[in-house]
Amino acid sequence: MPRTLRHALKWIAAGAVALVLLYLVWTIYAAGQALLALACLAGFSAGVYVYIARGAYTWRYLFPGIAGMLVFVVFPLLYTVRIGFTNYSSRNLLSFERATRYLLEETAPGEGKRYAFTLHAEGNEFRLVFRPEQDQEEEGAAGAEPAGKPAPVLVTPSLALLEASPPSVVEALPLGQGSFEPKDPLPMKEIIRHRDVLGRIKVRFPDGTLGTMTGLREFAPVQPLFAKNPDGTLTNQKTGEVLTPDREAGFYVTRSGEQVRPGFKVDIGFGNYMRMVTDPEFRGPFVAIFLWTVVFAGLTVLFTLCVGTTLAVVLNWEAIRFRTVYRTLVFLPYAVPGFISILVFRGLFNQSFGEINTILEHLFGLKPAWFADPFLAKSMILIVNTWLGYPYIMVLCTGLIKAIPAEVYEASAIVGAGPLTNFFKITAPLIVKPLTPLLISSFAFNFNNFVLIALLTGGRPDFLNTRVPAGTTDILVSYTYRIAFQDSGQQFGLAAAISTVIFVLVAILSTINLRLTKASAPDAR
Amino acid sequence: MAIVTGTGHRWRVVAAHAALLAFCALILFPLFMIVSISLRPGNFATGDIIPTDVSLEHWKLALGIPYQAADGSLVEPPFPVLRWLWNSAKIAGLSALSIVVISTTAAYAFARMQFRFKSPILTSMLLLQMFPPVLALVAIFAIFEGIGTYVPALGVETHAGVILAYTGGIALHIWTIRGYFQTIPVEIEECAKVDGASHFQAFRYVLLPMAVPILMVVFVLAFIGGIIEYPIASILLRQVDQLTLAVGSRYFLYEQKYLWGDFAAAAVLSGVPITVVFLLSQRWMISGLTAGGVKG
Numbered sequence: 117m118p119r120t121l122r123h124a125l126k127w128i129a130a131g132a133v134a135l136v137l138l139y140l141v142w143t144i145y146a147a148g149q150a151l152l153a154l155a156c157l158a159g160f161s162a163g164v165y166v167y168i169a170r171g172a173y174t175w176r177y178l179f180p181g182i183a184g185m186l187v188f189v190v191f192p193l194l195y196t197v198r199i200g201f202t203n204y205s206s207r208n209l210l211s212f213e214r215a216t217r218y219l220l221e222e223t224a225p226g227e228g229k230r231y232a233f234t235l236h237a238e239g240n241e242f243r244l245v246f247r248p249e250q251d252q253e254e255e256g257a258a259g260a261e262p263a264g265k266p267a268p269v270l271v272t273p274s275l276a277l278l279e280a281s282p283p284s285v286v287e288a289l290p291l292g293q294g295s296f297e298p299k300d301p302l303p304m305k306e307i308i309r310h311r312d313v314l315g316r317i318k319v320r321f322p323d324g325t326l327g328t329m330t331g332l333r334e335f336a337p338v339q340p341l342f343a344k345n346p347d348g349t350l351t352n353q354k355t356g357e358v359l360t361p362d363r364e365a366g367f368y369v370t371r372s373g374e375q376v377r378p379g380f381k382v383d384i385g386f387g388n389y390m391r392m393v394t395d396p397e398f399r400g401p402f403v404a405i406f407l408w409t410v411v412f413a414g415l416t417v418l419f420t421l422c423v424g425t426t427l428a429v430v431l432n433w434e435a436i437r438f439r440t441v442y443r444t445l446v447f448l449p450y451a452v453p454g455f456i457s458i459l460v461f462r463g464l465f466n467q468s469f470g471e472i473n474t475i476l477e478h479l480f481g482l483k484p485a486w487f488a489d490p491f492l493a494k495s496m497i498l499i500v501n502t503w504l505g506y507p508y509i510m511v512l513c514t515g516l517i518k519a520i521p522a523e524v525y526e527a528s529a530i531v532g533a534g535p536l537t538n539f540f541k542i543t544a545p546l547i548v549k550p551l552t553p554l555l556i557s558s559f560a561f562n563f564n565n566f567v568l569i570a571l572l573t574g575g576r577p578d579f580l581n582t583r584v585p586a587g588t589t590d591i592l593v594s595y596t597y598r599i600a601f602q603d604s605g606q607q608f609g610l611a612a613a614i615s616t617v618i619f620v621l622v623a624i625l626s627t628i629n630l631r632l633t634k635a636s637a638p639d640a641r
Numbered sequence: 642m643a644i645v646t647g648t649g650h651r652w653r654v655v656a657a658h659a660a661l662l663a664f665c666a667l668i669l670f671p672l673f674m675i676v677s678i679s680l681r682p683g684n685f686a687t688g689d690i691i692p693t694d695v696s697l698e699h700w701k702l703a704l705g706i707p708y709q710a711a712d713g714s715l716v717e718p719p720f721p722v723l724r725w726l727w728n729s730a731k732i733a734g735l736s737a738l739s740i741v742v743i744s745t746t747a748a749y750a751f752a753r754m755q756f757r758f759k760s761p762i763l764t765s766m767l768l769l770q771m772f773p774p775v776l777a778l779v780a781i782f783a784i785f786e787g788i789g790t791y792v793p794a795l796g797v798e799t800h801a802g803v804i805l806a807y808t809g810g811i812a813l814h815i816w817t818i819r820g821y822f823q824t825i826p827v828e829i830e831e832c833a834k835v836d837g838a839s840h841f842q843a844f845r846y847v848l849l850p851m852a853v854p855i856l857m858v859v860f861v862l863a864f865i866g867g868i869i870e871y872p873i874a875s876i877l878l879r880q881v882d883q884l885t886l887a888v889g890s891r892y893f894l895y896e897q898k899y900l901w902g903d904f905a906a907a908a909v910l911s912g913v914p915i916t917v918v919f920l921l922s923q924r925w926m927i928s929g930l931t932a933g934g935v936k937g
Contacts (some may be wrong), residue, residue, distance in 0.1 A: 181747030188809025192777035626771040
């Protein structure tokens with residue numbers, strides 16, 4: 117391809133991409149998200165600049181990766197910290213502007229003409245046809261009247277009623293201007309089918325009144341329930357009551373202090389953190405969960421270390437035949453996908469139908485309630501996690517043991533040392549230093565081992581008498597997941613605050629780990 | 642090694658074998674059990690470890706074939722297992738592909754180019770790896786809800802959104818590929834450049850062909866990572882048809898609707914291929930990481 121043509125193509129492509137991105141930024145801006153639009157604009161222009169400018173050549177290789185990490189890893193972490201300082205929850209879901217708009221869109225029955233309506237299909241879309249209602253309803257709404265009656269017949273533009281969000285206010289125009297000939301109206305069952313969508317539509321009639329569907333055959337006028345005052349308060353048009361926005365609580369409140377839904381998002385400073393520390397109903401389970409998280413991660417590391425190291429040492433003993441076979445077999449738990457083996461254990465431990473209880477009953481006549489008793493549930497979690505985790509430690513230890521020179525053991529054999537002496541005097545001291553950072557990583561991983569808890573017990577059995585549901589086997593991450601996504605409150609702010617606490621703990625662990633890694637391997641790249 | 646063997650040596654070997662065999666039996670018990678459960682009739686029956694009457698009903702349901710029960714009624718498959726498997730493979734495959742592409746180019750820049758903030762970026766990438774995405778689920782959910790408002794194809798309840806979310810987790814892969822690139826002498830590319838190759842040509846036609854083993858390893862790791870990922874998929878996907886296997890499997894074991902046998906068949910069906918891929922990839926890992934550009 118000639119150079120000039122390639123050059124031209126490049127600029128055309130760049131221009132097209134830039135236009136698409138600009139359009140996207142514009143739609144975001146038009147939706148009232150100025151800050152987000154600005155951020156997108158900055159990101160997009162950085163991207164376009166990198167791929168056009170000569171000076172940014174290196175960044176062409178880096179941009180997708182760095183951008184991906186910034187948007188999907190770094191930004192969520194920072195945003196989580198931010199959410200932790202708000203009251204974001206299902207009760208305070210909207211921004212202040214949207215909550216205000218929601219209230220201003222609330223309507224109450226008003227004065228004016230009532231209209232009978234019929235629904236007409238037009239291709240895949242629909243139109244509503246309105247006729248003023250007579251005082252006596254002898255005409256009937258569904259009857260096909262001749263269009264030439266003195267009272268004007270009104271018609272709306274085409275509406276795609278199957279869409280999730282129709283335009284909330286549509287204009288109804290006199291029939292002549294709509295260039296639409298109403299044929300047979302659709303039967304009542306079609307109206308019933310689209311009842312939900314129709315109920316959300318507001319129609320503006322030519323005399324300026326707004327109407328909503330008040331029955332399956334009629335639209336009646338409504339008027340806004342609230343009017344906005346210059347000082348930001350809202351006045352209820354019917355009762356005259358004044359609503360004042362409470363920017364501390366995130367609600368509009370009446371004079372008597374009653375909160376009006378929907379609430380809106382506001383900053384509450386350290387409110388979520390204060391709750392962790394001061395609210396006794398919350399603090400009890402929180403402290404218990406925190407301690408269990410530490411115990412769980414610590415014991416997991418201890419148990420996997422014991423099993424893994426023992427296996428590594430035994431399987432490194434040359435006197436044993438078929439070592440490769442053994443190694444593959446004991447490695448299997450690591451190779452089976454975690455979500456499958458965890459669910460398998462969930463079934464095997466089941467109190468009534470589980471195979472483990474069947475065997476225990478045959479042998480000892482026991483039938484432990486693995487999922488109902490907190491202590492047994494915790495033991496089960498540790499058993500399962502040891503099963504899942506020891507092969508990793510075994511692989512690590514095998515590598516480290518192989519690196520120990522054989523002469524050391526020959527020397528110890530000459531002085532007549534037994535295998536235990538060998539292990540505690542030679543092997544253990546030599547592998548403990550390089551192993552420590554890996555064990556801390558393992559601790560940090562299990563500290564946040566969400567999948568195990570979520571799939572095995574789901575945190576149950578729950579603590580009794582807590583306002584925010586909390587489980588005795590919950591660890592901090594599964595607890596935050598429940599607060600945010602499972603229980604009715606959906607308290608995103610509180611969950612994000614707990615996540616922030618976990619960030620700090622993980623950051624401390626990583627710092628220690630980084631120090632140790634540098635100390636044990638100063639020449640590491 | 643130990644040349645001197647004591648009198649207890651032989652007994653110790655026998656004892657070690659016995660202990661190892663017992664340990665293997667204990668460890669592999671759940672895996673044997675699940676195969677046996679998938680073959681015995683009914684969802685509640687408890688039987689022997691080796692089932693006496695073999696029934697393929699659970700396997701039929703797992704493969705999406707309706708099954709004629711003993712009383713004559715037709716049992717429909719409870720969940721679209723094959724669909725879930727396909728969803729998982731699709732999401733994991735596409736995300737692994739984009740992860741390989743993105744992290745290879747980035748690793749090239751980190752291994753061969755000089756730019757500002759290079760080592761701080763590298764260190765912070767390693768630190769970021771310590772914060773799993775499960776800690777930022779609320780924010781991730783909010784982000785994808787935001788994206789979905791403007792670009793519905795990438796929002797919540799879409800596979801593209803999940804793939805996009807997985808594509809962010811590339812820090813460790815960049816480190817792995819960068820380490821491999823550094824084992825390949827830079828002189829080979831410099832020769833190509835002397836012969837007139839551009840930066841990109843040296844990367845595409847000289848370095849990449851030598852790095853195929855590590856790219857395979859990263860692809861498999863990212864693929865398995867995508868298959869077994871649970872938290873992000875569980876908040877972004879809710880409709881039954883859209884679920885990945887990791888999210889869908891748990892629906893088998895609700896207290897109210899306990900489908901133990903059906904679950905066992907689905908678990909074996911989906912677990913075996915993933916396990917085999919993982920075991921094979923372990924082999925590759927070792928050969929891939931040790932094979933470099935310089936032989937001998």
